[in-house]
Amino acid sequence: MAPRSHIAIYKALYKSFGGFAADVVAAIDQAAQDGVDIISLSVTPNRRPPGIATFFNPIDMALLSAVKAGIFVVQAAGNTGPSPKSIFSFSPWIYTVGAATHDRAYSNCIVLGNNITISGVGLAPGTNKDTMYTLVAAVHALNNGTSDANDMYISECQDSSNFDQNIVKGNLLICSYSVRFVLGLSTIKQALETAKNLSAAGVVFYMDPFVIGFQLNPVPMRMPGIIIPSPDDSKLFLQYYNSSLERDEQTKKIVNFGAVASILGGIKANYGNSAPKVMYYSARGPDPEDSFLDDANILKPNLVAPGNFIWAAWSSGGMDSIEFQGENFAMMSGTSMAAPHVAGLAALIKQKYPNFSSSAIGSALSTTASLYDKNGGPIMAQRAYTNPDSNQSPATPFDMGSGFVNATAALDPGLIFDCSYDDYFSFLCGINGSSAVVFNYTGQSCAPSSSDRVDLNLPSITIAKLNGSRTVQRSVTNVAGNETYRVGWSSPYGVSLMVTPTHLSISSGETQVLTVVINATMNNTAASYGRIGLFGSNGHVVSIPLSVILKISNDISTSIGTGSH
Incomplete structure (x- = not known):
């Protein structure tokens, strides 16, 4: 993204045992001391801190100190989606990124002799396009020394000594992909080595029906091969194979x-995919209710970025992925890639x-x-682990943030x-009973007047409990040339909206205030969404997502029902 940037790397976590928040905090502090401008943190807390508000976990508070030093902090949203409220970190000084697809895809297919084509994955070469090869299942190619043909591990093709080379040679070897591959107990690489030792023409992996909802990254293969990731497609493939076997009637x-x-x-x-779309695993908002704070009114994630099937440099000695050992590049998926x-x-x-400042960036x-998306339609969000493309709907701000x-x-x-550090400090001081915790982390005392939380100047508006009417202000600063802006908006369902001024002329470097009045017009407990847009005479477009959850009192809902509004 930034080819001439200088990169400082701090190791705080280990594959063997993970790590501790204290290790991550030490790395953040060291980065700040070293004068970095940006921190990219593909780490999130694995649970909400007990006994204190969400914002006061040690990592978030260390990142607040980094922001105070002028550092822009980017954090992966986490791979705990698609359930609502699945993000663990909501601090407004952290820029939280979810994962979306891009339109580059690596499509592998197997064409069967009955003219059925089944799609799969695998960064593999194809077989000779003019030749059909015989399919032989591993369990049907055992040598005389292999005793138990029902051993499920044999079908995973991990040991070439179990098989008869005379049966496999020149044919496509069929192997099963079980949960042992997910756990790293069996590997694609070892199965390919088996196929190579047996002089197979290629390998076909079918998916064990017990492997549900597991997304396969395109695995590199140095010989023709394919993994059929769908249990249904795998069943179809095996039906064709078994129905084509000829057996001796007696034996x-x-x-x-x-x-x-x-x-x-x-x-x-190929580049035919509809993209972007929010991946099912990308963690979602809104902020869970916190007993220490009525509502944080903070939009998370902040936005989404490419995070699925991402190519990146890889150490050939890297041990984090068995399938990419010895490779110089790897393809990975997750919010850590976004x-x-x-x-x-x-x-x-x-x-x-x-x-x-950090907030300006x-x-x-x-x-x-x-x-x-690239076709001009709304960005979609996947909403299920299984068959995610069949379970999707337009993304909301709680799925994709600003977009x-x-x-x-x-x-x-x-x-x-x-937003300044002082604004974030006042925000924390506004949490009931927070003064001692704030002082413990920052060394600063909360002013007596800071008992009411400030309305942070965020590029979004989120109101989790709108009861009647609410007025919100936002300050905008012009970082371009002199320009005139027209203000437009779309109101969330069940809400009326008024933004003033509706037009503003703003000079370079000048700051002006927008006032947004939000009124509940009907009882609607589901979240609804709108947007405010500022359209500049020089072509700038500034978009502000608006998310509202109504909490209407009995008096208001009664008056709505009688038609007095």
Whole structure:
């Protein structure tokens, strides 16, 4: 994202035992002492801290100190989606990034002899396109020394000594992909080694029906191969194979393997996918209710970025993924892949606007985010682990924050919403009973007048319990040339909206205040969404998502029912 950036790396977690919050805090503090401009943190707390408000977990407070030092902090949202309220960190000084797809895909297919084509995964070469190869299941190619043909582990093709090379040679070897592969007890790499030792033409992995909801990354294969990730497709494949076997009527032994197939291969990318869409595993908002704080009214995630099937440099000695051992590049998925995209773009913004605060960088990214996929339709969000593309609906701000990151627009935002460390400090002081905790972390005492929380100047508006009417103010600062803006909006369902002024002329460097009056017009306990847009005469578009959950008193709902509104 930022090719000329300098990268400092701090190791705080280990594959063997994980790590502790204290290790991550030490790494954050060291980075701040070293003078970094941006922290990319693919780590989130694994639970809410007991006995204190969400914001006071040690990692978030260490990151607040980093923000005080002028550092922009990017954090992965976590892979605990798609359930609502599945994000663990809601601090407004942290920029939280969810994962979305891009339109690059590696599609592998196997064509069966009955003219059925089944899609699968695998960064593998194809077989000779003009040739159909005989399919042989591992359990039907055992040598005389292999005693138990029903041993489920044999079907995983992990040991070539179990099989008869004369049966497998020149054919496609069929292996099962069980939960042992997910756990790392069996590997694709070892199965490929088995196929190579047996002189197979390629390998076909079918999915064990017990492996549900597991997303396969495109695994590199140095010989023709494919993994069929769908249990239903795997069942279809096995039905064809078993129905094509010819057996001796008396001995029931196989006398002919009748099933044939060819593998098309999956090395070349295609770009036909509808994208972006929010991945099912990407953690979602809104902020869970906190007994220490009525409602934080903070939108999370802040936005989404490419996080699925991401190519990146990889150490050939890296042990984190068995399938990518010895490789120089790897393809991974998760919000941990999305966060570095945004960190790199933040570096480019910092380069262009060296005086931008952390919140100004976040504002530039948020207000310019895209709301539409590449076909002009709404960005969709997957809502289930199984068959995610069949269980999706338009993404809400609690799925995607402000939208999908727009790298070009973020470098020319027009207007920004700015927040200072003092604003965040006042926010924390406004939490009932927080004074001692705030002092413990910051060394600063809360002022007596800070008992009411400030309305943070965020590039979004989130009201979790709207009871009647609420007035919200936001300050915008012009970081471009003199410009005139027209203000428009769409109201959430059950809510009336008024924004003033409706037009503003704002000089370069000038700050002006927007006043937003939000009124409940009907009883609706489900979240509803709207948007405020500022449209500049020089082409700048500033977009502000609005999320409202109503909590209407009996008096108001009665008056609504009698038609007095």
